[in-house]
Amino acid sequence: MRILQLCTDFPAGGIQRHVLDLGSGIRERGHHVAYAGTRGAWMNETVDPLFTHIDIFKVTKAGGPTLLRLLNAIKGGISLRRTLVKERIELVHAHESAPALVAWLATRGLGLPVLVTFHGAEPERITEFGRIARLTADLVITPSYNSACDLAADGGVPKDKVVVMGLGVHKRPRPAIPDVESLRRELLGNDGKTLVVTVARLAHQKGIDHLIAAAKLALATNPALRFVVVGDGPQRDLVKEWLDEAGVGGSVRFVGHSENASLYMAAADLFFLPSRWESLPITIVEAFQQATPVLATDTAGVSELVTEDVGAVVHIGDIEAMASSLLFLTSDKQRLQHMSEAALKRSEDERFSPRHVQDSFERLYEQWLGRK
Incomplete structure (x- = not known):
């Protein structure tokens, strides 16, 4: 499989750790995994040669007025489309709503499935996330059953379009x-x-x-x-x-x-x-x-x-x-x-085992590529 993991940006953080651990685990199983998003300390061109800088951070609310953010999303979609074609990507896994929007713009006419993970948001943003997810994603993933219920009840995402997947957490050695x-x-x-x-x-x-x-x-x-x-x-x-x-x-x-x-x-x-x-x-x-x-x-x-x-x-x-x-x-x-x-x-x-979670994601990706 040829998968792209798409994140808003890559500072040190829990979402970023999950994205990088997931990508690494899928790679270890012999699949091609590329990354894209706004470069940061945890992922950039020097960290991984299969990383593409696309400034998705400017698509978020931090990017300014709505019109400017939309223009940034279109620009990001054009850049991402080049990467998808160059790397012969078969499936895009976006993390959060801004990457999902950019992925949707980039994949128009390419027939690639777009999956998006919801990592949590303040209650007033769930409706907004649901609206974007319904437009952009073939499937919405979340690590929490309560979040899945919120996405259905407040975000308007059909229940059959939401799946709960665990978060693998690597065991840290107990300190001396x-x-x-x-x-x-x-x-x-x-x-x-x-x-x-x-x-x-x-x-x-x-x-x-x-x-x-x-x-x-x-x-x-x-x-x-x-x-x-x-x-x-x-x-x-x-x-x-x-x-x-x-x-x-x-x-x-x-x-x-x-x-x-x-x-x-x-x-x-x-x-x-x-x-x-x-x-x-x-x-x-x-x-x-x-x-x-x-x-x-x-x-x-x-x-x-x-x-x-x-x-x-x-x-x-x-x-x-x-x-x-x-x-x-x-x-x-x-x-x-x-x-x-x-x-x-x-x-x-x-449910916290990285191997178990990565196995589950591998099966999920294979399922969606089979549907394609």
């Missing part, structure tokens, strides 16, 4: 105990007793402002809590303002991007993800792999991952509930230990 203990000592300092870690981009989606507000409320009751956020992003300057306003800079620490986020997860007593929207967050599975319980907001597939035996789920934006759950979950070390054991066991589910 001395390394974990050393990091805990550093992050807890002299007065900290309990470590709460978040791994996320500093972006509106991830609810970092909610994290700081919840931390402030929880610290008023338990000053021995310590919060650490691993990640970087467009809100890095805002974060400094939020910390100053909340007055919790001594207990909430931002360490920036790390190539060893799993070490921070292993050092944590609790993983905290206060996102405004998600579909099926890879970071939750990675926390489970490090035997770390999870507190997260009830976004689409989160409740499919996090149950009371491995943590807790609270409503999006409910700061008081976040603070209460932070205090409750970290108040009993024995309960945390039981949750830790259950989290590690859950990480071994087949």
Whole structure:
């Protein structure tokens, strides 16, 4: 098979990791896989010779007025069409709505199937995504059953046009105990007793402002809590303002991007993800792999991952509930230990196995090429 994986852009992120892992797995099975999208740190011409730069980022809302974005989409479609012909691509797998639109424009008259994956969006955008998906895609893929229901109910996508496919998450080795203990000592300092870690981009989606507000409320009751956020992003300057306003800079620490986020997860007593929207967050599975319980907001597939035996789920934006759950979950070390054991066991589910997921996608691609 000759497959093109099409992404908006390629910064460090969960969607990009899924796209690259999927493409790599399909390649290992002997198929031809090319990539396209706006170049970034994780994928560009120097990283992979089968990458084509097409500035799809300018097709998103960040691209400016609607007319300008439409012109960028047409321009991107023309460039992508050249790549499809040159690489003799047989199927395009787009990730999110802007790539789906560009793929649809590029494939007019070529008879190529276009599949699009929905990786989650704020509720008000689901209708828009559904409208674009109905126009552009032969099939809509999503990793979450709840997201599939949202696409049908709010996006108007026919149920028989939506399929749920897992997200393979490569197992990270458990860090050495001395390394974990050393990091805990550093992050807890002299007065900290309990470590709460978040791994996320500093972006509106991830609810970092909610994290700081919840931390402030929880610290008023338990000053021995310590919060650490691993990640970087467009809100890095805002974060400094939020910390100053909340007055919790001594207990909430931002360490920036790390190539060893799993070490921070292993050092944590609790993983905290206060996102405004998600579909099926890879970071939750990675926390489970490090035997770390999870507190997260009830976004689409989160409740499919996090149950009371491995943590807790609270409503999006409910700061008081976040603070209460932070205090409750970290108040009993024995309960945390039981949750830790259950989290590690859950990480071994087949639905998180990259090989299982890649096998499933290979069969799906073959099915659609057979239909063609």
